[in-house]
Structures are given as structure tokens and as C-alpha cells.
Amino acid sequence: MPANPNTLEHPIIDVDVHQRWRSPEEVVDHLPEKWRSYATGRTGGKTTALMPAGLTYPFHRGVNKRLEAVPEDGKGTSFPLMKEQYLDRYPSVEVVNLTFDIGQEVAQRNPEFSAALTTAMNDWVARTWLTYDPRMRTAIVVPTELPERAAAEIHRMAPNPKVTGVLIAWNPFGKPLGHPVYEPIWRAAEEEGLPIIIHGAAGETEGGLAQTTAGGLPGSRLEWHTLLQQPTLAHLASFVVHGTFEKFPGLKVLVLETGLAWIPNFFWRLDAHHQEMRAESDWVRRLPSEYLRDHVKFSTQPFELTPRKEQLIEFFEAFGGMDQLLCFSSDYPHWDADDPFYVASRLPKEWLPNLFAENARSMLRLLPVDSEQEVHA
Amino acid sequence: MKNGIDIGAWEDFPDKEIVRVEVGGTVLGVCRWGELIYAFRNACPHQGAPLCSGFMQQNVSAEMVAGDVSMLTREEVPVVLCPWHRWEFNLEDGSAAWPGFKMRTYRATRESGRVLLHFGRK
Numbered sequence: 313m314p315a316n317p318n319t320l321e322h323p324i325i326d327v328d329v330h331q332r333w334r335s336p337e338e339v340v341d342h343l344p345e346k347w348r349s350y351a352t353g354r355t356g357g358k359t360t361a362l363m364p365a366g367l368t369y370p371f372h373r374g375v376n377k378r379l380e381a382v383p384e385d386g387k388g389t390s391f392p393l394m395k396e397q398y399l400d401r402y403p404s405v406e407v408v409n410l411t412f413d414i415g416q417e418v419a420q421r422n423p424e425f426s427a428a429l430t431t432a433m434n435d436w437v438a439r440t441w442l443t444y445d446p447r448m449r450t451a452i453v454v455p456t457e458l459p460e461r462a463a464a465e466i467h468r469m470a471p472n473p474k475v476t477g478v479l480i481a482w483n484p485f486g487k488p489l490g491h492p493v494y495e496p497i498w499r500a501a502e503e504e505g506l507p508i509i510i511h512g513a514a515g516e517t518e519g520g521l522a523q524t525t526a527g528g529l530p531g532s533r534l535e536w537h538t539l540l541q542q543p544t545l546a547h548l549a550s551f552v553v554h555g556t557f558e559k560f561p562g563l564k565v566l567v568l569e570t571g572l573a574w575i576p577n578f579f580w581r582l583d584a585h586h587q588e589m590r591a592e593s594d595w596v597r598r599l600p601s602e603y604l605r606d607h608v609k610f611s612t613q614p615f616e617l618t619p620r621k622e623q624l625i626e627f628f629e630a631f632g633g634m635d636q637l638l639c640f641s642s643d644y645p646h647w648d649a650d651d652p653f654y655v656a657s658r659l660p661k662e663w664l665p666n667l668f669a670e671n672a673r674s675m676l677r678l679l680p681v682d683s684e685q686e687v688h689a
Numbered sequence: 690m691k692n693g694i695d696i697g698a699w700e701d702f703p704d705k706e707i708v709r710v711e712v713g714g715t716v717l718g719v720c721r722w723g724e725l726i727y728a729f730r731n732a733c734p735h736q737g738a739p740l741c742s743g744f745m746q747q748n749v750s751a752e753m754v755a756g757d758v759s760m761l762t763r764e765e766v767p768v769v770l771c772p773w774h775r776w777e778f779n780l781e782d783g784s785a786a787w788p789g790f791k792m793r794t795y796r797a798t799r800e801s802g803r804v805l806l807h808f809g810r811k
Contacts, residue, residue, distance in 0.1 A: 345749075349746050354742070354772070372775045379772030619788070647773060651736040
């Protein structure tokens with residue numbers, strides 16, 4: 313005790329004093345073996361974030377990366393590793409379209425902070441990764457909760473020729489994206505010739521601030537990852553029914569990381585139901601699937617694993633035109649990334665030129681860039 | 690059994706760690722699990738991932754006990770966890786949960802304090 317402790321006449325019962333472990337190991341080491349090994353990362357640490365439920369789902373082996381793609385210090389991602397493990401291994405890669413680590417940081421409670429953060433993130437990628445290799449291009453993030461600010465950010469970044477599109481990393485209002493509140497963003501993107509890029513269902517993936525799935529929040533990453541297409545369906549139907557593609561005929565939408573086999577089901581149902589319920593919307597003047605085929609393309613990852621590859625091909629051929637809708641994506645260095653040769657081995661050869669390059673060329677803004685000149689926004 | 694390829698001393702292979710070994714241009718993962726030793730090709734049969742960057746761990750499954758699920762860890766069944774999609778492969782026979790994908794395994798033996806690799810059929 314100190315020499316002259318401060319004393320009160322009455323005893324004190326302090327009902328709120330906090331403590332925290334110095335490192336996650338102190339807690340993780342008390343878990344059963346199954347969960348301990350689940351949380352142990354490649355660099356030896358127990359790296360699974362011990363965060364409140366709703367912010368994220370823990371990753372198997374503690375990270376959302378391929379284990380060999382985690383730098384030795386466990387921090388972030390590394391261009392030298394990307395070069396060794398991806399660019400050098402697949403020398404025909406012409407463009408790498410960066411999409412942050414899905415951009416979920418944009419999901420903030422404070423919209424002003426979200427706006428400042430998006431600007432900082434875009435300046436960061438322009439100063440760093442875009443200068444590392446002439447093949448680097450990037451999507452930009454925008455503060456979707458402040459649509460006019462988002463439009464201004466698009467116009468601020470658009471002069472950078474290495475900007476390919478606008479990553480919608482968060483759906484702050486919990487409304488499908490055809491809602492008119494978002495139109496300033498679509499207008500700015502159309503004016504600048506930039507596609508909208510919806511990754512992992514427009515940011516309802518992490519952050520816990522909007523609906524991840526219909527029917528309630530799932531209790532595991534297995535459920536969430538399998539159901540990731542659900543919000544994307546809501547957004548695409550909303551774009552069609554609420555006239556987004558009629559209002560912005562030059563707007564293009566690239567859907568990333570939601571799988572593929574649901575596309576025929578969704579297009580067929582939307583067309584069939586439109587025949588029955590067309591009185592609901594004057595905006596839909598053509599078959600819904602025609603709008604989607606004109607304006608939307610889909611990335612290949614995660615590529616569905618069917619027992620026989622012919623099953624998926626037969627299904628897609630029955631649907632028709634799938635070779636015009638797909639853009640290859642690896643998702644490197646994420647844990648569920650697809651190998652380009654694997655994807656090529658699962659589809660007809662004649663689809664591959666469109667799938668690996670031409671469809672993306674018609675979707676992303678790919679401007680000529682002087683590879684010797686570093687570009688800063 | 691002689692005529693295996695000598696790939697090092699027993700002590701060169703720490704328990705429950707995957708050691709990358711190159712033999713005649715082929716990269717293998719070699720790993721000890723207690724007194725047992727295993728070898729496998731450093732390529733996942735799913736998408737070609739470098740399995741040596743993965744983990745060795747015991748098989749974890751579940752069983753029904755009195756109407757409830759109970760975690761079942763089997764120390765005697767080691768698996769390799771793929772660094773990419775986290776698929777698990779049985780080190781004894783290379784089998785995976787998904788049919789049609791099998792990790793290529795090789796026979797490794799301990800002889801007089803050395804580890805020998807055998808490329809023939811297991």
C-alpha cells in the first residue's frame with residue numbers, strides 16, 4: 313500500500329473495471345484441441361481475431377489467406393510473395409485488378425470517417441501497389457453512405473488511368489442497390505466510364521452492419537460462404553426492376569466472388585415472374601435477363617466443384633451464352649483462391665479467350681498506361 | 690527393406706512438422722508423427738497447392754453420443770491440411786473427403802537411424 317493511501321469513509325464497490333489478455337494465446341490455449349489448431353496461423357501465432365460476433369467469422373488456421381501467402385511477420389500481404397507465387401508462375405497475366413482486402417473497412421458507424429477512410433485507402437493504393445508493377449490496376453472504394461461524397465471521390469480518382477472501377481464494399485442502408493438513394497454513385501461511375509464492382513455481395517460480408525443472408529445471420533463461415541450469393545441476387549433484381557439500367561444505360565456491373573451455378577436459376581426465374589408481375593414496374597421494358605446480359609458479368613471464383621466437370625458445362629450450355637458472362641478471377645492470395653489452370657481445365661476450351669481476357673476488357677476501364685511513369689492521383 | 694533413397698537422419702525430421710525434400714527433381718513433403726513417418730507429393734490434387742506450406746494435424750470428426758454430437762479427435766490418424774482450401778488428406782493413403790481427389794503418397798521407412806524413401810507402389 314502507498315504511504316498515504318486516499319481513503320473514503322465508506323467502502324467502495326467498483327462495478328466496472330476491465331481487463332484484457334495481452335495476446336490471444338492466453339485465451340486460445342484454454343480451448344479444446346480442435347479449436348486451438350483451428351486458430352493457429354502459419355507464423356505460429358494464434359491469429360484468429362477474438363472479436364465480437366457479427367464483426368466476422370474466424371478463419372480456419374487464423375487467416376483469410378493461402379497459408380504460404382502470409383508474410384513471415386504475419387502482417388498484411390506482400391508484393392514479392394505475389395510476384396513469386398502468382399505473377400512469375402503465370403506470366404500470361406496481363407492485368408491484376410486490385411480490390412483491397414475486400415474493402416470492408418469502409419463499413420463505419422461514422423459516415424464522415426468512412427469518407428475520410430476511403431480517400432486515404434485510394435491514395436494509399438495509388439502510392440504503393442500501383443507503382444510496384446506495370447500490370448497493377450485498382451478498383452477504388454467510395455463512402456456509399458454519403459452518395460454525393462462517393463460521386464465526388466469517383467471524379468477525384470477517375471483521372472488516374474490505373475483506376476478500373478468502383479468497388480461497392482458496403483451497403484449502409486440495407487436497401488437493394490437499385491434504390492434511388494444510390495443513384496449519384498451510379499451516375500458518376502457512368503460518366504467516368506467505370507463499372508460498379510460488387511464484391512462478396514456488396515460488403516454485407518464482413519462488418520456486421522447489414523444483412524449478410526436472408527433468413528437471419530448464419531452461425532458459421534460455412535453457411536455464410538455458401539450463401540454469399542443471396543444479397544447479390546437482391547441487388548441485381550433491384551437494378552432491373554427499379555430501372556437502374558434504363559436510367560444509366562452505360563452502367564456496367566461486375567459481380568465478384570459469388571459463384572456461378574445460381575445464375576441460370578436466377579435469370580430464368582426473373583424472366584418467368586416478370587411475365588406475371590410486369591405491371592409492378594414501368595422500368596422493365598425488356599426481359600430482365602436481357603438487361604443483365606447487357607450490363608452484368610460475373611467472376612469465376614469460387615468455381616463450383618461438381619462431381620464431374622461435364623455436369624456444370626452441360627448446365628451452362630443449356631442456359632446459353634455463359635461464355636459471354638464470365639470473367640476469370642483468382643482471388644489470390646485469399647484462402648479459397650482458384651488456380652487459372654484449374655479453371656481452364658473445368659470449362660470448354662473455346663470459352664477461354666473470352667473468359668480469361670475479352671469479357672474483362674469489355675467490363676473494366678483499362679486505359680493505356682505508360683509503364684515507366686508512376687501515376688499519383 | 691534396403692534400396693530406398695536415403696533422405697536424411699531421423700533427427701532431421703522434427704515431430705509433427707512438414708519438411709520439404711527434393712528428390713530427383715520431385716518435391717516431396719516428409720513428416721514425422723511420433724514414431725511414424727510419411728511422405729507425399731508437394732501438390733494438392735485439387736488445384737496444385739504446395740502442401741508443404743500446410744499443416745499436419747490429427748483427424749477431427751464428430752460422433753453421436755447419447756443423442757448429442759461429441760468431438761472425436763483421433764491422434765492415430767494424422768492428416769495434412771492444404772494451405773489453400775483447407776482440404777484434409779489422410780497421410781496413410783492420401784484420401785480426402787471429396788471423392789476423386791487423392792493426395793499422392795510414398796512409403797517412407799526408418800532404417801538404422803536413417804529415413805529411406807521408396808518410390809515404388811505402396
